[in-house]
Amino acid sequence: MxxxxxxxxxxxxxxxxxxxxxxxxxxxxxxxxxxxxxxxxxxxxxxxxxxxxxxxxxxxxxxxxxxxxxxxxxxPSPTDDEDATKFELPRKKIPIALVLAYVGDTFKGNTQNVMLPRGSTVDDVIEDAIYKAGGILFSNYRSKGLSRLKWSRSSRTDKGVSSLFTVVGLRMEAPVRAYGGGKEVVGEEETNDEEDERKSSSRNRSSKRSEEEEEEDDAEAKALIVEKINRHLPTDTVKAFACFKATKSFDARRAAISRTYEYLLPLKCLRDDKNGELEMFREALKTFEGSHPFHNYTKRGLYGAGKGNDKNRKGGRGNRNKKNALTEDDDGLGETSSSEEQELEEEEEKELPKRIETSGKHTYWLLEKDVDDLVHVMHYRRIHEFTCSKEPEIIEGFESYPFVRVKVYGESFMLHQIRKMIATAVLVALDSEETPTMPLSFIKASLCRPCRVVTPMAPPLTLFLTGAEFMSFRKTNHEEKTRAAKAEEEEESEEEDDKETEKGKLRSLTISEETKNDIDRFRREHLYPKLAESFSNQDWDFFIENVRNVEPTREEYLNIVKQYESYDEMRKIRAKEKEEEEEEASMIEKSLL
Structure with missing residues (x-):
């Protein structure tokens, strides 16, 4: 064969x-x-x-x-185009943004992986459904990395992580009528009688057209696209909710300016809040807010100028950007890999820079720069809000498993970052005289460049994406233009936007109230029951046991905190001196003028 x-x-x-x-x-x-x-x-x-x-x-x-x-x-068979489950004809290849949700417990991530069986990832299931609906030609089907479809995702998730709002961008063979198209095509050779007849019939259809205008110009294309795709999806696991017409330059990952995740943490991880652990946990989460280098809450070598990127620098800028594109926004991805453990073992074999060590093999404070383990700008992330529910919650039918809802809102997240931050906050919340673990003050030290620590990681079972914010769809022109031409173009585009706003056709990724209700129904009927079932998973018991058995002692953590305080004070002195120098230079410049 x-x-x-x-x-x-x-x-x-x-x-x-x-x-x-x-x-x-x-x-x-x-x-x-x-x-x-x-x-x-x-x-x-x-x-x-x-x-x-x-x-x-x-x-x-x-x-x-x-x-x-x-x-x-x-x-394809000759009757494929007549199938009711397929997009209607005629079709045209256009860029679209597909909004979907999925329960991640049965998938090994949402990103295509040809080494796994077909259907193991969300990308596989979505591509197959669109192909069966007639949205993908055979020549573009199953291309390497889905490159022929210009496939992009607003976020990447791995095994066990779910989503209620993932946007996939691609070029799809969509029905022309889906976004207000499908106008009558007239032949080149047309007699006057035929033209009069066409105009007359057009006037007779004008009233019908006004009645059907909302359906044909549906910005979310529910009837013509979304429902057809859902017929080929296991809608209890993966479901599409809206399909927007995008611009050619649309990239779902780059267009997403912020993301919101939720995590359901079983209350037993906080000793059932017997001694105020929940309040300490909430305070620990707040410490992560702001812009910091989160190099201790990810696999450092995957980002920036760390260990894993030396080969990429040899390959030029293009290869480096390609690798960062593959690893950036990997919100809540999988488990610690054997390669990560191997890199930690390799650290022991090489000559190490001066540092203050602890009993933990990979927890220390650097006294000089480590060129093989640099903290790069790519390690920085901004978290706008990191909160926890005030009171424990329960899911109907699972009353014996109370939990607290953790919500994190930020621009983007790195590999393992969310799960590591939550696990570290749990470790701080469990700190007491009877069971000393990690002091709250150490979190600030861990968000400092010279600090190195291997932080614990929470299970991925109850982590899910709940929302994302996107820039408005906009066209880009790579040709160089003069400032006058740009200003003129901006004025024209503003006028066009105003007209589109008046017509209600401004292309932006804002879902309707009806779609929000549909997503909320998917959350209640399909996602929550699966998340509640995972509360009885043994992974939680392993997590509780491992998080208490930390290698560095509390005194060693505090010793690193002292180093951080000295380092922070020195940074403030240097910043003040630099500010004074700039003011002095500014005064000298003014006096010369």
Whole structure:
């Protein structure tokens, strides 16, 4: 059997692709492609055909067999376009922003991974559903990294993490009528009688058009797109809620300016709040607010100029940005990997810079710069708000598992960051004379460049994305323009925006009240029951046991806090001196003038 897997693109084989896979000849060539393993088709093996590689079964060991396409299974039938579950014709490829929600307990993340079985990630399920609905052509289906679809995500999540508001950006074959299109096409050669007849019929339809205008110009395209996609989705696990028309430059990750996550923490992790642990936990969360380097709350080597990026710097700026794009906004991703543990072991083998150590192998205060473990600007993040519910809550049907709701609102988050911050706050809340752990003052020290500490990590079972804010859709022009031309263009764009606002068609990613209610219903009926079931998971018991058995003693933590206080005082003195120098230079400059 000859198999097909989507790969990289080459333009020199477009004619070959058309000969074998053009929609007009797919059905006629079908038997020849599958049955005849000899002659011309066999000669095309091992060649790339406009992004589709023809491979033998023994090739491409890094790709799971379920991702490999068999032409016999994916050739469309003549009645496909008449299927009620497909988008209506005509269709046009346009950039769209799809709003969806999913329960993450059955997925191994939302990002495509060809090494896992097909359907293991949310990307797989969504792409398959859009393809079955007619929104993706066979030539663009299952491309490497979904690059042919210009696929982007507002946030990346891994195994066990859910979402109520993830936006996926892609180029999709959408019904022309979905966003106010579908106007009547007139032939080039038209007689006067035909033209009069067309105008007359157009006037007769004007009243009908006004009645159907809201449905046809639906900004969220619920009837024409969303409902069709949902017919091919397991809506109790993954569901689409809205589909907006975006601009060509739209990138969901870059367009998201803030994100909000919630985490349901079982009250037993805080000793059932017997000694005021909840209030201390709330105070610890507040300490994280603001802009800080969160290098101790992620895998440092994945960001900036740390250990993991030396090879990227050799590869040039493009490769470095590519790696950061893969790891940035990995909100609440997976578990500690073996590679991370290996890097920690490698630290012991190399010659280390001067530092104040503790009994914990990887908790210390640097007295000089460590060139192999630098804190970079990419480690900085801004958290606007980090709060906890005032009183414990319960989910109906699971009254024996009280929990507190943790809510974090920030611009973006790094790998493991949210779960590590929550676990550290739990560690601080458990600090007492009977069981000394980590003092509250150490959190500020951990958010300082010279400090290095391996922080604990909470389970991913009850972490989920609840919302995101986006910039308005806007067009970009990469051509250089004069300031006068730019000013003129801004004035024209403002006038166009005003007109669109008057018509109610301003393209922005703002969901309607109806969609908000639908998402809230999905939360109550599908997400919460799954989260409540996870409260009985043994991972919570392991977490409680591990978080209490910290390696550094409380006195050693306080010793690092003293170093931080001296460091912070020195920074303030330097900042004051710099300010005085700038004022003096400014006065000298004024006197010379």
């Amino acid at each position: 000859v198999q097909v897997f989507c790969g990289s693109s080459t333009s020199r084989n477009r004619n070959t692709f058309t000969r074998f896979f053009s929609p007009q000849k797919q059905i006629r060539r079908r038997n020849c492609i599958v049955a005849n393993s000899s002659s011309s088709f066999q000669r095309e093996q091992q060649r790339t055909i406009r992004g589709i590689s023809l491979l033998n079964e023994t090739d491409n060991k890094n790709v799971h067999p379920s991702h490999v396409l068999c032409p016999d299974d994916f050739m």
